[in-house]
Amino acid sequence: MPTAGRSATQNAYMALWRMIVTGELKPAEQLKIEVLRAKLDTGASPIREALSLLTSDQLVERLDQRGFRTASASRENFEEILGLRCSLEDMALRKSIEHRDENWEEQLVLSHHRMVRESRDDIDAFEDRHKAFHLALLANCGSPILLKFCSQLYDLNIRYRYLAGRSLNYQRRDVASEHDGILQAAIDGDIDLASERLVNHYQQTGAFLTGLLAGASRQPE
Numbered sequence: 001m002p003t004a005g006r007s008a009t010q011n012a013y014m015a016l017w018r019m020i021v022t023g024e025l026k027p028a029e030q031l032k033i034e035v036l037r038a039k040l041d042t043g044a045s046p047i048r049e050a051l052s053l054l055t056s057d058q059l060v061e062r063l064d065q066r067g068f069r070t071a072s073a074s075r076e077n078f079e080e081i082l083g084l085r086c087s088l089e090d091m092a093l094r095k096s097i098e099h100r101d102e103n104w105e106e107q108l109v110l111s112h113h114r115m116v117r118e119s120r121d122d123i124d125a126f127e128d129r130h131k132a133f134h135l136a137l138l139a140n141c142g143s144p145i146l147l148k149f150c151s152q153l154y155d156l157n158i159r160y161r162y163l164a165g166r167s168l169n170y171q172r173r174d175v176a177s178e179h180d181g182i183l184q185a186a187i188d189g190d191i192d193l194a195s196e197r198l199v200n201h202y203q204q205t206g207a208f209l210t211g212l213l214a215g216a217s218r219q220p221e
Contacts, residue, residue: 008042012050015040018124020059020070021155023162027073031060057152059159075210078160082206085153086199089134092150093198095141097191104140105187111136112183116176127158133179137186137198164209173204 016036019025036047051068054060060068096104115129131154138150178201185194 008046009049009053012036012040012042012046013053016047016050016054017057017059017155020054021159021162023159025070027070027163029070030063030066031068031070033067058156073160073163078157078209079206081153081156081160082202085150085157086202088146088153089138089150089202090195090199092138092141092143092146093186093195094191095143096138097140097186097189097194099140099142100186100189101140107139108133108136108183108186112179115179131158137182137194160209161205175201178204 016025025031031051033044033047037044040047051060052062055062055068059071061071062068111129111133115126115133118126118129120126131151134154135147135151138147141147178197182194182197182201185197
């Protein structure tokens with residue numbers, strides 16, 4: 001939805017980002033400017049600019065002489081995203097803990113508290129808090145470029161979670177406990193344990209998603 005203080009391009013970008021990530025716009029779906037203009041009630045220029053930004057985010061593909069389409073999805077693509085995410089976040093988390101200070105610890109605990117307090121009934125709000133916690137773990141790594149890549153990989157991974165959908169087996173996982181364990185190891189300064197718990201957290205989700213990508217619903221976790 002449009003938000004005061006944002007430009008038309010920013011509003012279009014955020015709206016399209018959510019539509020792609022949540023699966024409202026399906027993988028490899030052609031994106032027609034006129035259709036998107038009507039749907040978002042905005043001009044053609046903000047739409048084109050937003051699509052160009054989403055291309056750099058790897059969520060949209062530019063077609064030669066044929067406009068844009070949403071990025072395709074495949075098991076191979078997901079496994080590449082998962083592997084990169086585990087490698088880069090492991091690097092960022094280790095550096096973040098090595099440089100830990102009181103301010104970082106306070107912000108990390110606060111982001112965790114906000115995530116825990118947020119109701120899962122509001123998917124968008126919870127997802128924002130969830131991402132904020134994971135990025136807070138890495139925020140002290142001292143590398144803005146590395147953080148940007150980690151944020152981008154998080155968004156690409158979320159898309160697959162929405163595409164895969166819900167599962168009773170996945171819901172039985174105590175994800176809150178996994179988050180607690182990662183937080184505690186990070187605050188304790190135990191680099192190896194924090195890294196092990198974070199990577200295991202992602203790999204468990206990755207194993208779940210890999211088995212569902214072929215024919216799951218588009219509902220978020």
